[in-house]
Amino acid sequence: MKYIIAIIQPDRLDEVMAALEEEEVNLITVSDVMGRGRQKGVAEVYRSHVEKGGLLHKIKVEVAVSNNNVWQAVDAIARGARTGHIGDGKVFVLEMEECLRIRTGETGVSALA
Amino acid sequence: MAEIDTGDTAWMIVSTALVMLMTPGLAFFYGGLVRRKNVLSIMMQCFVLLGVMSIQWVFFGYSLAFGPDHGGFIGDFSWAALIGVGAEPNADYAATIPHTLFMVFQMMFAVLTPALIIGAFAERMKFSAFVLFSVLWATIVYDPVAHWVWGVGGWLRDLGALDFAGGTVVHINAGMAALAAALVLGKRKGYPDTSPPHNLPFAILGAALLWFGWFGFNAGSALGANGLSVSAFVATQLGAAAAAVAWAAVEWIKGRRPTALGTISGAVAGLVAVTPAAGFVTPLGALGIGALAGLVCYLAVVVVKGRLGYDDSLDAFGVHGIGGMLGALLTGFWATTVINPAGADGVFHGNGKLLLWQFVALVVCAAYSFILSYGLLKLVDKVVGLRVSEENEGIGLDLTQHSESAYTLVG
Numbered sequence: 413m414k415y416i417i418a419i420i421q422p423d424r425l426d427e428v429m430a431a432l433e434e435e436e437v438n439l440i441t442v443s444d445v446m447g448r449g450r451q452k453g454v455a456e457v458y459r460s461h462v463e464k465g466g467l468l469h470k471i472k473v474e475v476a477v478s479n480n481n482v483w484q485a486v487d488a489i490a491r492g493a494r495t496g497h498i499g500d501g502k503v504f505v506l507e508m509e510e511c512l513r514i515r516t517g518e519t520g521v522s523a524l525a
Numbered sequence: 526m527a528e529i530d531t532g533d534t535a536w537m538i539v540s541t542a543l544v545m546l547m548t549p550g551l552a553f554f555y556g557g558l559v560r561r562k563n564v565l566s567i568m569m570q571c572f573v574l575l576g577v578m579s580i581q582w583v584f585f586g587y588s589l590a591f592g593p594d595h596g597g598f599i600g601d602f603s604w605a606a607l608i609g610v611g612a613e614p615n616a617d618y619a620a621t622i623p624h625t626l627f628m629v630f631q632m633m634f635a636v637l638t639p640a641l642i643i644g645a646f647a648e649r650m651k652f653s654a655f656v657l658f659s660v661l662w663a664t665i666v667y668d669p670v671a672h673w674v675w676g677v678g679g680w681l682r683d684l685g686a687l688d689f690a691g692g693t694v695v696h697i698n699a700g701m702a703a704l705a706a707a708l709v710l711g712k713r714k715g716y717p718d719t720s721p722p723h724n725l726p727f728a729i730l731g732a733a734l735l736w737f738g739w740f741g742f743n744a745g746s747a748l749g750a751n752g753l754s755v756s757a758f759v760a761t762q763l764g765a766a767a768a769a770v771a772w773a774a775v776e777w778i779k780g781r782r783p784t785a786l787g788t789i790s791g792a793v794a795g796l797v798a799v800t801p802a803a804g805f806v807t808p809l810g811a812l813g814i815g816a817l818a819g820l821v822c823y824l825a826v827v828v829v830k831g832r833l834g835y836d837d838s839l840d841a842f843g844v845h846g847i848g849g850m851l852g853a854l855l856t857g858f859w860a861t862t863v864i865n866p867a868g869a870d871g872v873f874h875g876n877g878k879l880l881l882w883q884f885v886a887l888v889v890c891a892a893y894s895f896i897l898s899y900g901l902l903k904l905v906d907k908v909v910g911l912r913v914s915e916e917n918e919g920i921g922l923d924l925t926q927h928s929e930s931a932y933t934l935v936g
Contacts, residue, residue, distance in 0.1 A: 457776075458721045458786055459840060460831045466721075 413521065414482045415508040418473040419447055420493040420501040425471050428492030432475065435484040439524060441474040451498050470501065476508060478521045529614060530621035536750035537622050537630055543741025544633035548575055548640050550738055554731025554793070555644055558786075558839050561723040562921025563648045564931045570655055571640045577656065578636040581663055583607055586635055587628050589668035591618065594678025599669045617677045619748040630745060631671075638667055638695045644841030645703035646710050648719075651913050652926040658905045662702060666897050670694050670890055686886035687860055687868055687879065689757065690746035692801025692852045693890045700846020701891045702898035703837060709902040710911055712836035714918050725785055732789035736765055739796045743803040756864055757803035760811035761796065764803070767812045768795020771819025787823070790844060794822035797848035802856040805868040810859035814852060822848050850887055857883035 420428055425442065432440060452465035477485045482505065489503050513523040552571035556564045578586070585605045592600030604610055607628065615624040639659045646655075671694045673681040681693075688694065713719055722728060743761040747754035772791025773783035798818035799811050806814065826843035837843055857880030860871035870876040905911060912918070917925035924930060 456721060457781055457784060459790060460827045461717065461719075461721060463721050 413508040413511060413524065414477055414479060415506040416475045416477065416482070416485055416489070416503060417506065418475075418489045418493065418501060418503045419445070419470050420473060420489070421495070421499060422469055422471050424493045424495070424500075425473070428473055428489050431488035431492035432485065435481070435488045437475050437477060437481065437485050437488065439476045443472045443474075445470050445472045449499065449502075468499070476511060476524055478524055528621065529612075529623060530749065533619075533621040533749040533751075534623065534626060536754065537619075537626050537745060537748065540741035540745025541626065541630045541633055543738045544630065544637065544745065545575070545738075547633070547735055547738035547742065548572075548637050550731050550734025551637070551640050551643075552731065553727045554735060554789075555647060555728075555839050557724040557727025557729070557731060558722045559647050560720050560921070561932060562923055562930075564723065564727075564923065565929050566652070566922035566926055567643060567647060569927055570643050570652070573656065574636050574640045574659060577660060578639065578663060579632055581660060582628075582632040582635050586663060586668050587631065589664065590635075590671040591628075591631065591676050594672070594676060597673070597678055597680035597683065599672050600676055621749055627748070630748075634691055634695060634742070635663060635667060635671075638691075638699050639663055641695070641699035641841055641845050642702045642706060644839030644845075645706040645837045646911075647838040648922065649710060649713050649912050649918050650706075651910060652922075653909050654905050654911045657909060658901060658911075661901050661905070662898060665901065666702065666894050667694070667698060670698050670893065673890070674886070681886050681889075684882055684885065685869065685879070686882040687805055687856050688801045688853070688886070689804035689856075690743045690800045692797070692849050692856070693886055696797045696800060696845045696849030697853065697887060697890050698849075698894045700842045700844075700849050701894035703841035704835075704846060705895050705898040706902060707835045707837040707842065709899060709906070713838060714915060716836045716838075717831070722786065729785060729789055732792055736792060736796060739765070739800075743800060747804055753804055753865060759808050760799055760803040760806055763808050763811040764795040764799025764815035764818070765792045766795070767815030768792060768798065768819035768822075771795075771816045772823050775820060775823050790826065790840070791819040791823070794818045794844050794848045797845055798822075798852035798855065800849070801852045802859060805856060805860035805865050805871075807859070807861060807864055810861070810873075814855045814859060817855065818848050818851055821851050846891075850891065853883050853887045854880065857881075 446467035447470045448467050453468045456463040456466050486503050494500055511523045512519050548571050552568040556567045588602050588604035589600045592604040610624050610628055612623040614620050619627045673679040674688050674694050739761055744754045744758035747757055769788050769792040773788045776787045777783040795815035795818045798814050822844055825847040826840045858872045860868050861874045862870055869879045871879050
């Protein structure tokens with residue numbers, strides 16, 4: 413099993429969700445986050461206070477998939493998030509040891525579905 | 526018995542309520558500009574002044590400011606607890622409205638003025654020290670200066686300096702106290718690398734409420750519903766408008782973006798500067814005062830403050846002090862007896878003397894407020910300590926001074 417964390421542009425969330433839907437990835441968690449990459453952020457000015465290279469608003473998408481579905485899921489996220497511009501984001505793939513469905517007590521791949 | 530005019534009375538009741546709204550408006554203006562861990566402390570400080578200052582005013586503040594004169598310097602205690610202040614008009618102040626209405630109208634100014642100072646010591650002053658300082662400041666600084674400028678027998682009133690709605694009493698006074706506070710308390714931990722404003726829409730809401738309330742502040746200072754109050758109303762609108770546009774335009778011309786914070790800061794600076802002039806200048810005069818206020822306060826806040834290095838956190842001195850002084854001086858240029866026969870002509874209308882009086886009033890009030898405020902802050906520091914501990918400053922005043930948080934993460 414793999415745990416996938418993607419950091420994407422806020423306005424690409426709908427496309428990423430739709431692409432994951434196509435690949436039948438259902439276990440999705442989304443959060444509002446702040447972040448920046450190589451380009452740093454955009455400077456912000458508040459009267460005399462200049463905030464250089466501040467953090468930018470991003471969306472974090474987290475999905476858990478079985479080993480068979482990893483590349484479909486990663487590809488779906490990339491397909492949905494790509495604009496070709498700086499700041500499109502990153503996808504990280506992590507090894508995942510275990511998964512428990514709280515309601516039934518099922519574990520492993522069957523708990524993912 | 527003097528005749529009560531129902532139109533005047535109705536307008537002054539409304540004006541009083543409008544000025545009351547400025548203090549909560551200021552709470553939002555300042556509250557939006559601080560970090561999220563301190564927003565309640567700002568709003569609490571503003572709100573507490575609505576309570577404490579109203580009580581101070583009724584028991585002795587009003588009497589000290591407007592009661593029978595002693596040497597041109599201060600009133601006495603003969604109107605303490607409002608003895609002799611009733612429905613019958615006081616012809617010396619406002620001949621057509623109940624004396625109690627004049628008293629409560631002035632009360633709202635006495636509430637607002639110490640609240641303006643909060644901007645200078647935001648995010649680091651102990652609540653106990655804040656309450657103690659505010660009461661002492663109102664009694665020893667505000668009440669006498671209000672007497673000098675507005676009280677019957679007050680020496681500046683007799684000198685002939687013009688201050689229509691409180692540019693000197695309210696804004697120069699509070700602005701100089703703010704400068705003293707920024708110097709005595711010192712910088713916030715981490716300044717100038719402190720975080721940006723946590724909620725600009727709050728600040729914009731606050732500025733909007735201030736602008737709205739300012740119609741009561743300035744047009745109400747005509748103390749009646751008449752041509753003069755409408756003239757002041759128009760001047761208020763135009764002063765704010767010109768300054769908002771000027772500040773945003775300077776930002777834009779300097780190669781940066783015009784900002785929302787800059788635009789509302791400009792509006793407030795314009796309102797401050799037009800305050801002493803509102804009942805003495807033409808609409809075009811108000812536009813001129815506003816435009817200069819936007820420009821000068823921008824320079825004070827964005828360019829000069831950074832170089833001098835003191836932490837006037839929310840620019841109480843930069844906007845109210847500088848804007849107030851500018852307004853006092855510009856009144857000496859643009860005032861005209863065409864608008865208000867009870868006023869005087871300024872430099873642009875062939876009389877240079879008024880400018881001298883304006884300058885004297887400005888310098889004396891600014892010096893008095895700065896020196897006394899500085900002393901009072903040092904005194905309060907000795908008695909209860911001005912600043913919260915470094916640890917509590919890091920945690921934030923909401924939690925450490927009031928055991929509350931403005932925003933919950935979940936729930």
